[in-house]
Amino acid sequence: MAIRGTEIKIQGLTHRYTPRSPLTFNHIDLASPPGEALAIIGRSGCGKSTLLHILAGIHKPTEGRVLLDGTAITAPSPRWVMMFQAPHLFPWMTVSQNVGVGLSFGRWSKQKTEDRVKEAIKLVELEAWADNNVQDLSGGQQQRVALARSLVMEPELLLLDEPFSALDAFTRSSLQKDVRSIAKRKGFNIVFVTHDIDEAVIMGDRAVIMAGSPGNIVHELDIDLPDPRDRTDPSVQALRTRLMTMFQEAANYKKPESATLA
Amino acid sequence: MSSAMTPAAGGGFSRLLERFGWAVAGIGLVAGLWFLASLWIASNPTTKTFTAFGLIPTLQAFPELWAAGKIQAAAAASGYRLGMGLLIAIAIGAPIGVLMGRIKWFNNFTNSPFQFVRMISPLAWMPLAVLVFSTWNGSIIFLIAIASVWPVMFATAAGLAKVDPAWFKVARNLGAKPWHMLTKVIMPAIMFDVLSGIRLALGVAWIVLVPAEYLGVTSGLGYAIEDARETLSYNHLTALVVTIGIIGYFLDGILVALIKRASWHRGGVA
Numbered sequence: 001m002a003i004r005g006t007e008i009k010i011q012g013l014t015h016r017y018t019p020r021s022p023l024t025f026n027h028i029d030l031a032s033p034p035g036e037a038l039a040i041i042g043r044s045g046c047g048k049s050t051l052l053h054i055l056a057g058i059h060k061p062t063e064g065r066v067l068l069d070g071t072a073i074t075a076p077s078p079r080w081v082m083m084f085q086a087p088h089l090f091p092w093m094t095v096s097q098n099v100g101v102g103l104s105f106g107r108w109s110k111q112k113t114e115d116r117v118k119e120a121i122k123l124v125e126l127e128a129w130a131d132n133n134v135q136d137l138s139g140g141q142q143q144r145v146a147l148a149r150s151l152v153m154e155p156e157l158l159l160l161d162e163p164f165s166a167l168d169a170f171t172r173s174s175l176q177k178d179v180r181s182i183a184k185r186k187g188f189n190i191v192f193v194t195h196d197i198d199e200a201v202i203m204g205d206r207a208v209i210m211a212g213s214p215g216n217i218v219h220e221l222d223i224d225l226p227d228p229r230d231r232t233d234p235s236v237q238a239l240r241t242r243l244m245t246m247f248q249e250a251a252n253y254k255k256p257e258s259a260t261l262a
Numbered sequence: 263m264s265s266a267m268t269p270a271a272g273g274g275f276s277r278l279l280e281r282f283g284w285a286v287a288g289i290g291l292v293a294g295l296w297f298l299a300s301l302w303i304a305s306n307p308t309t310k311t312f313t314a315f316g317l318i319p320t321l322q323a324f325p326e327l328w329a330a331g332k333i334q335a336a337a338a339a340s341g342y343r344l345g346m347g348l349l350i351a352i353a354i355g356a357p358i359g360v361l362m363g364r365i366k367w368f369n370n371f372t373n374s375p376f377q378f379v380r381m382i383s384p385l386a387w388m389p390l391a392v393l394v395f396s397t398w399n400g401s402i403i404f405l406i407a408i409a410s411v412w413p414v415m416f417a418t419a420a421g422l423a424k425v426d427p428a429w430f431k432v433a434r435n436l437g438a439k440p441w442h443m444l445t446k447v448i449m450p451a452i453m454f455d456v457l458s459g460i461r462l463a464l465g466v467a468w469i470v471l472v473p474a475e476y477l478g479v480t481s482g483l484g485y486a487i488e489d490a491r492e493t494l495s496y497n498h499l500t501a502l503v504v505t506i507g508i509i510g511y512f513l514d515g516i517l518v519a520l521i522k523r524a525s526w527h528r529g530g531v532a
Contacts, residue, residue: 135526
């Protein structure tokens with residue numbers, strides 16, 4: 001089930017929560033080619049999470065649009081699936097039932113559902129837990145279930161909102177590698193939001209840095225590293241340092257043409 | 263589900279046996295006290311006429327009543343009223359409870375009138391019910407329904423208030439329609455609370471049923487008790503009272519079992 005990635009085009013995206021509230025971000029343009037893993041880095045409050053929610057169709061932009069292979073994103077869809085900070089599993093269900101829940105919302109045959117669920121559980125290496133209640137699982141395992149629940153939909157685009165920030169360092173690092181390798185194997189796009197430079201370097205093909213208020217994309221860096229990526233590798237370290245420098249510059253960033261605000 | 267239960271199943275049979283043992287001992291104690299009291303009643307000249315209230319005569323009344331088909335007929339008539347009343351209470355209480363838990367203004371809007379009406383004793387409605395409904399059955403079912411609708415309604419609303427809003431976000435994100443929100447998220451999430459409410463409702467309904475049947479009707483357990491009193495068959499009276507207890511106990515047991523099955527909470531809720 002190789003999935004072709006999708007071409008994402010963000011065009012003139014502007015957002016404010018209410019007509020009276022200040023702009024969250026103003027006129028963002030960004031494109032991502034099929035199969036790319038794109039990291040959006042920024043401090044909290046720069047609008048990166050809002051941007052991701054618009055990509056998921058959960059929030060609506062005030063102006064501008066997001067196109068996925070030419071189709072405008074206006075509502076959630078199994079084609080673009082978001083993975084949240086916490087797993088939010090259904091505690092009355094087993095691992096398998098949780099993984100298959102998205103399929104149960106559509107018209108899938110029992111056999112097809114079973115096959116897909118099995119494959120997704122295998123991808124996240126939870127075969128031994130398939131029939132357990134999810135409350136038996138550790139936090140990291142639960143987030144794996146949430147990942148499988150997203151993967152089972154075979155999305156063209158997987159959106160991740162700081163999905164591993166609540167996990168311990170070891171679990172986080174292994175999940176980061178897994179997500180990247182699964183995405184590369186399957187060929188779908190990833191857009192993920194993080195404030196963790198390491199996460200961007202380990203998982204991303206490219207990183208954009210958002211800063212300012214209203215938020216804007218102030219820097220961009222290709223993460224051109226071979227896989228698998230190792231934190232201790234000097235080339236990874238070098239990129240990490242570059243990205244960190246950019247991030248610090250961005251922290252001092254003030255939008256030059258502040259006229260747009262007034 | 264079953265594999266999630268396995269850790270608790272260790273030594274399950276012996277634990278069951280132990281609980282059964284305690285239950286038998288408890289009931290035995292009550293029976294023993296009753297027996298001692300009946301000895302005292304029989305030995306006391308002023309109370310001697312009430313000897314039939316004792317344990318032994320009561321136990322003797324069961325086969326008589328059963329053979330005459332009185333217990334079965336009374337239980338069937340009462341069971342029908344109880345069942346219909348509860349069904350109506352659930353059909354009205356659960357959906358309104360869902361609205362109360364889901365829509366804030368609706369909850370604010372309805373809370374005061376509901377809390378007010380709830381505090382009116384179900385039996386206070388009786389004269390009104392008799393006037394409104396053309397049959398006694400109708401008014402008794404109404405009384406049971408109005409007594410049991412509140413626990414169902416409020417338990418459902420409370421259950422819904424505990425539902426994690428993130429579950430809706432996740433479900434919507436995976437393509438759930440509003441219908442799925444109800445069947446796949448809300449219903450399994452609150453089934454435990456709804457059943458707990460029904461359990462409370464059953465208790466109230468069972469209490470209301472008997473006095474309601476003291477009036478007008480010529481069938482049911484309440485009527486049978488009145489009938490036994492009027493014919494001075496005291497042992498029949500106590501046997502019917504015990505029957506009410508037994509049926510109530512088993513109905514409650516069924517609901518406890520259902521509640522356990524619907525419970526997904528971890529950490530000793532039952």
